[in-house]
Amino acid sequence: MAHVERGAPAVGAPVAPGRLPLLGHALPLWRQPIAFLESLRDHGEVVRIDIGTWPVHVLTTPEHVHSVLVQQAERFGRGRIFDRLRPVFGNGIVTTDGDFHRGQRRMMQPAFQRNHVTGYAEAMCRQAEAMAASWTDGREVSIVTETRRYAMSSVAEMIFSGELSRPAVDEVHRSLPVVLEGMLLRAVMPKSLDRLPLPLNRRFDTAAERLRGVIDEVISQYPVRDPEGRHDLLSHLLSSTDPETGRKMDPEQVRDEVIAIMFAGTETSATTLAWTFHEIGRHPEVEERLHAEVDAVVGDRPVRPSDLSGLTYAHRVFQEALRLHSPLLFTRRALVPLTLGGVSIPEGAELAYSPYSLHRDPALFRDPEVFDPDRWRRDEGDRPRAHRYIPFGAGQHKCIGDTFAVAEILTAVASVASRWRLEPAPGVAVREVPAGIPQPSSLPMIPVARR
DSSP states (O other), X not given: OOOXXXXXXXXXXXXXXXXXXXXBTHHHHHXXXXXXHHHGGGGOSEEEEEETTEEEEEEOSHHHHHIIIIITGGGEEOOHHHHHTXXXXXXXXXXXXXXXXXXXXXXHGGGGSHHHHHHHHHHHHHHHHHHHHTOOTTOOEEHHHHHHHHHHHHHHHHHOOSGGGHHHHHHHHHHHHHHHHHHHHHHHSOGGGTTSOOHHHHHHHHHHHHHXXXXXXXXXXXXXXXXXXXXXXXXXHHHOBOTTTOOBOOHHHHHHHHHHHHHIIIIIXXXXXXXXXXXXXXXXXXXXXXXXXXXXXXXXXXXOGGGGXXXXXXXXXXXXXXXXTOOOOEEEEESSOEEETTEEEOTTOEEEEOHHHHHTOTTTSSSTTSOOGGGGOTTOTTOOOGXXXXXXXXXXXXXXXXXXXXHHHHHHHHHHHTTEXXXXXXXXOOOEEOSSSOEESOOEEEEEEOO
């Protein structure tokens, strides 16, 4: 656990260079947030940055992050970024803490058990097969568009079932992209700007209101106990009971959880899948080994949920793509005064950590900029330790749907690999655009038939 050595007085955190009056470090965060966050590891294990007049203590080592997320988790709350997301997520599992959060996890966890994820994977297989079958040999496709459509369709089919939910599925495709694009900026900009009639605010608020409204409407008409037996996630949430307290979720709480699941299962998975295809296309030797494994496990038929456990190399490819293209920033708030790495942290102070920066730290990963799926081999002596690799978080707030996300991505990778080679479109330089997970600026690729 992070603490101060005996006799060593706690001090204030070193301040990152480049702070300006009133603006703090807002300019480098705005202009080059990825490079700026990576640079902080050179200035200490706990480094202070100012976003305007808002001070934030950034943790740059996995040990301090592990302490905050796991060892001393009860001493920290969610933090400012999560507070700023409440207009979208309401009181969902993404934004809450304490006893309420633990109760929500208890009620939701059964819906993400392995047997249910296997059922959801059948929908993923259908959606992935449809995506791969829709492409034409030699005709360029936008991988960002394709993976987002696949992820949204898979998540919507997991959550809803039946014709009653069709308006909700249509609204997910319409509004969720708008919400996703505005979330990072909304999370870090001053709250005083929320109510100004800026185009960003109008688009964000309108899309969030539409999304919440249509899900409310579906929930109000959804049968909790269907005589034919529904197995979608919405039915699980409506009928779930906290085994310790007997509490059930009211419709508004169910709505908030549905939106949280849609966000996590769409934005994270679609972006990671797009980057995975990008990395495979850039590394022919990786593509060749992946195709050999998929041919051996899947053959000429469509991918099945039972195939996923045999795709060990594909899983390493996914892990490595997620390491290189991880979430940019998360926050926590100190609930009591404490000390981390010799730095005094006052009660109420905001802390932040960047999985992206940690996963590219040369002190933690050999050749961190190199795409090397073999670093995840079980017999690899340099295999990263668990607390150094945290794309899904850790501790009591670890992503509840991590097994769903892994199945969602592996299904799509295998379905595409069984049919196609994906070649990068000539003359296109793919850049990282800052977002919850940095997005590809543009990712056109050309499917080339394998058979």
